[in-house]
Amino acid sequence: MNQVIYLVPALGIIGLIVMAVKSAWVSKQDAGDKNMQELAGYIAQGAMAFLKAEWKVLSIFVLIAAVLLAYSGTIKEVNGVEIHSSWIISIAFIIGAVFSATAGYIGMKVATKANVRTTQAARTSLAQALKVSFTGGTVMGLGVAGLAVLGLGSLFIIFLNIFSDLGENTIKTAIEVLTGFSLGAESIALFARVGGGIYTKAADVGADLVGKVEAGIPEDDVRNPATIADNVGDNVGDVAGMGADLFGSYVATILATMVLGQEIYVDDNFGGMSPILLPMLICGLGIVFSIVGTWFVKVKDEKSNVQAALNIGNWLAMILTVIASYFVVNYMLPDDELTLRGVPFTKNGVFMAIIIGTIVGAIMSIVTEYYTAMGKRPVNSIIKKSATGHATNIIGGLSVGMESTVVPMIVLAAGIMGSYHFAGLYGVAIAAAGMMATTAMQLAIDAFGPIADNAGGIAEMSQLPPEVRERTDNLDAVGNTTAATGKGFAIASAALTSLALFAAFVGIAGISAIDIYKAPVLAGLFVGAMIPFIFSALAIEAVGKAAMDMVQEVRRQFREIPGIMEYKAKPEYEKCVEISTRASIREMMLPGAIALITPIIIGFLFGPEVLGGLLAGVTVSGVLMGIFQSNAGGAWDNAKKSFEKGVEINGEIYYKKSEPHKASVTGDTVGDPFKDTSGPSMNILIKLMSIVSLVIAPYIAVPNTGGTVGGACCMEGKMEMSGKCDLDKCAKMTPEECASYCDKMGCSAEEKEACMHMSKKHHGNSSCMAGCEHNCSNKEECQKNCGDQCASMHASNHTCGDSCEHQCSSQDECQKNCNGKCSS
């Protein structure tokens, strides 16, 4: 094995070391006065309380799932199809779950430290405040990316060693077992995202309804028992949830590319593993360049543009990664043409696909920003509609959200077609990987937002001087925009990742097509497309229910604890934290179960092709609902925020507390669960369902046939893989070449025999079977070049008529070859 494989975990470790250094730096910063520290302490405790409660529940789930997976790993054959798995998949699953939870933990730990330190830093300068908050975000980003690359890279090496005695099945088994790691990561991500999303919005809505509306005290007032829960929510949802989400995406993307890469036969210097190692290596390098990018995120003085500083770092990381990809691709992949499932491509095509992935990610971010940013047409249209009431504000937001799906869907479609054009399905997967390579940087920018938000809250609660709040507000405003673009990035990556997983699933399930023209597959598509709707409905409902519980508790405390209002008694913050914690964990069960169980039921009842239809439905409708809800929510939020500085509607200026502002608050409240609970959950929903399908694929795989009709004949025409050996390749080799190829690939005796058979049959005219009627101009030539089978095809009138203009150079020849049909 080449040394390059060890570079992958090494890059992950570099990321983690830098993370540790930055984390230590954050801890060393001044945490402010005692009051600030006390408030920050409550938030940190609440966040940990949630994580602990969540982990307790999830550990039960993880154990049960691990047992089932371990059992599944012992099954060696289903319906005559061999399965290359092992009970070790359960270990991979547990490690994935633990890593995912750890990534969330690291992010939350540093965020709850960085928030108060940012507040303190904001007392001195904007530059310092940005440095502290962005370093906090960087810790999160590097933690997620570092753990992912380290986990995938080292587990892959370990599994290759464990299964080294399986011969030609070593790599296949190693990757199959590695899917367990991704499944573990994504399962935790779903619960973290949904649970966190419910938590944060339940606390937010509950705190507002009783505190602001009923008791008339301002937001973030220390007298409100739910205020700590509200601030905890920011960390639980926006930091830990987001971190687990992107950890899952990152792992799933790399894994899907590895699964597809494994199918490609390559004659390289890396034991044929270059397409497998490539995505890991690019993502590993992405970590390094993200670190480089972070060096450029700084501002000089109070007037500097924070957004511009972030953009410079982000673009630099992306451009460096793309440039590095060019060299890595050229170094690793051979110059020969590669083939995946009949689609040939070159290494230049692979590089083009990476560029396309990066561009798609960038455009998605820009479009999201346009639809949710203040001062742009969409948000302005909502502001204008707020003048005529609550209903028109809602209608405006809904229509903005729906409209915002147009460009992203077209860009995604173009990205899919483009990357496929350049490098087949591997291109689609590597495009997603290229896009995700700078996840560390993306996440740093993303996580900095809630840290700044929290810092502002602490400044408010501690009644610090106005310039402090001004500085944190500056950071917070930028954070709102980066949060929106981060969501656009996340949904684009999820769409491409699901597609790559989808392709991987098809390969493992042994089907060669997902034909929606078949009624059961179309039925699957219908049911699949419905799932994001019910998932969203449940998530939104859950927020409503949990908020009601919170309202009851806050009312009870105001009623039963005398002196709260006069600052004489301290509210029982922990009770509210507990309610939010309990409610969110209770309510995340059903949506989580739907995501996990549906593919299993459909897969085992109706087979892989219907499950494929279901996945396509989930993906397309999930992406749409995700974009729609996130952007509508973001636009409503910024429409409301616009009133803080005053907005002009039909010549009049309106501020906070005006009627239009009240209407905009309604929109914002509707948008809250949209953009922070159900919308971002869509990403994980579609990825998780794809991964579950990928894991169960071997167990529901069908014997290799071309569908209900066609049978053996079709299969040969399609030149499926036989184990490690690509029959299509064999058909193009001489028997000698084929024998050496099979030995190199470590094919089993059976596979070699199948390959040799192919080679012998077709030797003389390389791609005879693939386009038999085009290669030979008449039956005799066919017979000579390609043997009986091709000749018999050639004699068929049906074949002959279909492309006869390509086959015969004159009418007479046609007449002779095709029995008259063609000559007309």
Next chain:
Amino acid sequence: MNQVIYLVPALGIIGLIVMAVKSAWVSKQDAGDKNMQELAGYIAQGAMAFLKAEWKVLSIFVLIAAVLLAYSGTIKEVNGVEIHSSWIISIAFIIGAVFSATAGYIGMKVATKANVRTTQAARTSLAQALKVSFTGGTVMGLGVAGLAVLGLGSLFIIFLNIFSDLGENTIKTAIEVLTGFSLGAESIALFARVGGGIYTKAADVGADLVGKVEAGIPEDDVRNPATIADNVGDNVGDVAGMGADLFGSYVATILATMVLGQEIYVDDNFGGMSPILLPMLICGLGIVFSIVGTWFVKVKDEKSNVQAALNIGNWLAMILTVIASYFVVNYMLPDDELTLRGVPFTKNGVFMAIIIGTIVGAIMSIVTEYYTAMGKRPVNSIIKKSATGHATNIIGGLSVGMESTVVPMIVLAAGIMGSYHFAGLYGVAIAAAGMMATTAMQLAIDAFGPIADNAGGIAEMSQLPPEVRERTDNLDAVGNTTAATGKGFAIASAALTSLALFAAFVGIAGISAIDIYKAPVLAGLFVGAMIPFIFSALAIEAVGKAAMDMVQEVRRQFREIPGIMEYKAKPEYEKCVEISTRASIREMMLPGAIALITPIIIGFLFGPEVLGGLLAGVTVSGVLMGIFQSNAGGAWDNAKKSFEKGVEINGEIYYKKSEPHKASVTGDTVGDPFKDTSGPSMNILIKLMSIVSLVIAPYIAVPNTGGTVGGACCMEGKMEMSGKCDLDKCAKMTPEECASYCDKMGCSAEEKEACMHMSKKHHGNSSCMAGCEHNCSNKEECQKNCGDQCASMHASNHTCGDSCEHQCSSQDECQKNCNGKCSS
């Protein structure tokens, strides 16, 4: 040609005669006093003004489209694929457009007469008021169904005669030209539905915002300049729009079944046309049984249950039609097994599919009713949420709407699978036709609602005694429920119809699969699924814009015409009518263009398979968005209505004008464009795009190949149709049988030769090629039974290994047959 074919237009004429009688009866009823007649006159004039303006614009569109169609009809070949069309398709298109417009006109004409007569009848008794309003609805229902069956039936006969000299292509050409009729009908339906939807909601919102909110005058007050436009809107949107919609559905469903039926080879007493005639005949009989059903819709006294009366009539019509279908199916279809695209089925299967269609329609209606009816959980949950404000009301409605997609999507999926199971794709199509057979009755029930609504408005404006209003309110309340169930029915029929059209499209486009696993097809799915979102966004936006225009005009009149408020001056109703008319016609253009042009662009740029992906995306996302928006809107509406009688929330009773009621009004306003503009447009959007695709299918058709890989070999395995002759059938016949079959089917010489080739090749073992490896246990047997090709397949290791447990009875046999691979 058998006489049965003439029965079809005859049944249509029966429907129209009964319609004329009932229409005359309505006209003869007492129209009330002068004041009532004047008000009704304004409404009738406004409605006609809209229709005329709409027709003026649409006639330009129809002429341009007709010229393009006529040109397309002259093209005889594209890419080597023969096209069987004619310039006459433009005539069919124009007739379809005119019939559709006429159906809307009839309905609106009678509705604007029946409304005031219902008011007058309500002065005497509930029974009489129901009789007048329901008879008005019946006229509409019979007009739509009668025109559709008459048009399709008679045009089909005429086209068969016109093209009788085309030999085997007569039927194919006749049906291809007939698609023009459906295209015409559906185009007008789209504009009628969208334009009408925008009209009615613009007037409604505009009248309310200035009249109720700003001027403080009650709803339906004669002083409000927009009140007439508001009442006109009910007729334009709910009557004419709905009528054109169902006319389009009805025609498209029958046509799709005919297209598929044409592909089935039948040895019957109807010249092989029984599967083509069957849907027309069943729908024709449905008209007769709908007439029978209407006899049972009556109530005895004031306390009778109106809903029950409607249900009895509806169920009776459905049951009678199903029973009649049993006899018709048995009479027309032969006892032999039929085959469509490789799926065999019997006539019993066809009948089962009809039953499934009816059941799906019924369940869809019931589910819709559950989600939108007062007193049920979903509406109650919205009421409860209204207590905590506007935002929670909105969240509640959105989540109810999303949740309401679950059961319908599962029912549709089950219906698709079930009907496909029983009778293949023909089963899916005939299920839709069975469901649509009682459209006359459905529409009668549906159209009765807005008539009763208008009657109530006239009663209010004319200040009639309270018992009159009580009676019309009773009818109106029932009308709300029937409107919701009607929408459920319409969306279910649209889904099944699109599916049938989808299947018809695939056949004509010459593709054998729509494989979403291919990247470009998946890209098509993504873009397609986005279209209902942008369509909805545009429709919702259009309502907002048009309402703003209306607000300006009403304000202007209040300002510039002195004395309106004191009843001294009459407002300029016609100005408001004109604004609504102009705005709705202007705003319906862009969404209409998207629906019409997108399939053409995608089809010609990317080919039929990508277009297939697009259609699947539009269908699945359109059905979801349709159900979501219609049900959310209906639930919000009834949540608001519930406050009229008072609702209990947490132990307190709330009435109109309470805070929760205000929140519920917000929900209702948001729901208005959802349920009356964008939601119901989804039906037509998906059908229209399918029909446009069907019409252009021959021009984008690909030569019959099995996709990018496989080539000739696959094609043979799949046994495609060669013209009228099913190669699959030929393969099972002896050469003698095949020759007689080909002669009977009117196959061309080429087709016959292809068939004979198949037959000769496979004779000896009927379905040899379809499952060659299962039919022969070893190579020799294969060789003997199925010839060289099968034998060569059998020798392949690859084939052998795949299902070797089915092929060899012992290890030794395996060893011998499969060269050792299998024996392990």
